[in-house]
């Protein structure tokens with residue numbers, strides 16, 4: 001069970017709670033065909049996605065259904081948000097319908113926190129602006145644990161557009177808390193000095209950054225959150241920071257590759273690597289997303305049987 005009602009971020013989350021969620025997600029992952037209709041029976045889950053999403057929204061929906069919940073998807077295009085309703089008005093309206101769990105994705109950092117202050121439901125952050133994406137970090141940690149048997153002591157490089165990535169932030173908190181040696185690899189314009197002040201090693205050279213790493217996690221250039229010309233041209237970016245067979249030779253001999261998706265092939269990652277199932281964990285990440293979100297939904301519902 002979680003000590004807080006909502007799951008808004010990994011920062012500050014007690015390590016035993018993280019481990020409990022990972023253990024429970026592992027349990028569900030070992031039973032991929034099984035449903036658990038009693039766990040969230042009589043529970044209504046509302047998916048509110050104010051930003052595009054394929055894998056996160058769908059995996060929350062499948063996870064909730066496997067636990068026996070009723071699921072409603074609010075599409076922003078068809079909602080009053082397009083008519084100018086504020087987030088708080090929307091939250092208050094939806095609250096009146098008494099959902100038990102609200103899964104929210106929003107372009108503004110802090111929006112799920114704001115929602116949690118105006119609804120009775122438990123809120124799960126499904127990605128807010130540049131801030132956090134806690135369920136992605138949990139599924140990434142589960143993927144690493146199931147693939148390599150541990151997280152502590154691993155050298156993990158998170159590479160790409162760090163500043164605009166909520167995935168990078170949540171993973172940095174989570175993987176460091178579990179004892180990994182996390183480093184960031186990024187063009188200087190896409191990694192703020194804040195990370196160096198936190199004591200995280202920063203590399204602006206890709207080959208040096210991934211040297212000896214057992215896990216190389218790639219990120220998309222999130223141009224929708226960029227304000228100016230922080231990123232070089234896609235061609236130049238691929239040349240300097242795109243993961244290809246040549247650069248990958250610098251990593252540990254059996255290094256594994258991760259990416260939260262959506263991928264931009266030929267920009268941050270070469271297709272040859274992305275599609276090589278002996279190296280790429282990308283499909284496994286998507287698969288484990290369902291089990292991880294089952295564990296998270298169950299935990300916020302406080303419904304562990």
Ligand code: NCD
Nearest residue numbers: 056127133167220260261262
């Ligand atoms: C990420 C996100 O939305 O933050 N995607 C995801 O949830 N799988 C990463 C991204 O959009 O690049």
